[in-house]
Amino acid sequence: MFTSLLGVGLGLCLAFPAAAATVSCSAPVTGCSFAYDGDWPAQGQDWTTNTAWWRDAAAKVKIDLGEVVDMTGLTISVDNNDDYKVMASVDGQTWTRVLNIRAADSEINFGMDTISTVKGDPDRVKGLGFQPGPVRYFRISASNGDGLYSVGELLVHTAP
Numbered sequence: 001m002f003t004s005l006l007g008v009g010l011g012l013c014l015a016f017p018a019a020a021a022t023v024s025c026s027a028p029v030t031g032c033s034f035a036y037d038g039d040w041p042a043q044g045q046d047w048t049t050n051t052a053w054w055r056d057a058a059a060k061v062k063i064d065l066g067e068v069v070d071m072t073g074l075t076i077s078v079d080n081n082d083d084y085k086v087m088a089s090v091d092g093q094t095w096t097r098v099l100n101i102r103a104a105d106s107e108i109n110f111g112m113d114t115i116s117t118v119k120g121d122p123d124r125v126k127g128l129g130f131q132p133g134p135v136r137y138f139r140i141s142a143s144n145g146d147g148l149y150s151v152g153e154l155l156v157h158t159a160p
């Protein structure tokens with residue numbers, strides 16, 4: 001946890017949840033707001049504690065930043081043993097896949113894992129298909145794995 005945040009801090013400027021940002025989820029997601037409250041689950045912690053979690057593969061965690069930002073990186077906390085797809089949009093209509101996490105990308109064997117695209121971050125994972133650019137809306141979905149899914153936090157890194 002500590003080293004993770006330190007690594008992020010050494011990266012580009014941080015965009016903590018802005019006042020105008022909102023998070024919503026398609027049912028049935030428990031603890032939806034935990035996906036974007038600025039609080040990071042410790043790596044390896046239980047997947048249902050202070051996280052947005054669900055069992056239905058069709059569920060989505062939706063985040064609206066409230067404004068368009070120039071995204072240069074993403075850091076996300078998800079359950080370690082599933083596949084996660086992050087879609088992003090500027091207008092809420094046209095969507096692009098900006099991150100593609102597979103269970104094999106995880107560095108840990110149990111609980112929540114923090115994964116980053118930011119160079120120099122100790123949690124950086126290469127080969128996530130990260131697509132930088134302008135974004136406002138996010139949709140996070142999960143598939144495969146053990147059918148038990150969880151998102152603990154998302155951080156959008158922006159250009160200085």
Ligand SMILES: [Ca+2]
Pocket residue numbers: 033034035036037038039040041050152153
């Ligand atoms: Ca959180």
Ligand SMILES: [Ca+2]
Pocket residue numbers: 079080081082145146147148149150
């Ligand atoms: Ca899982």
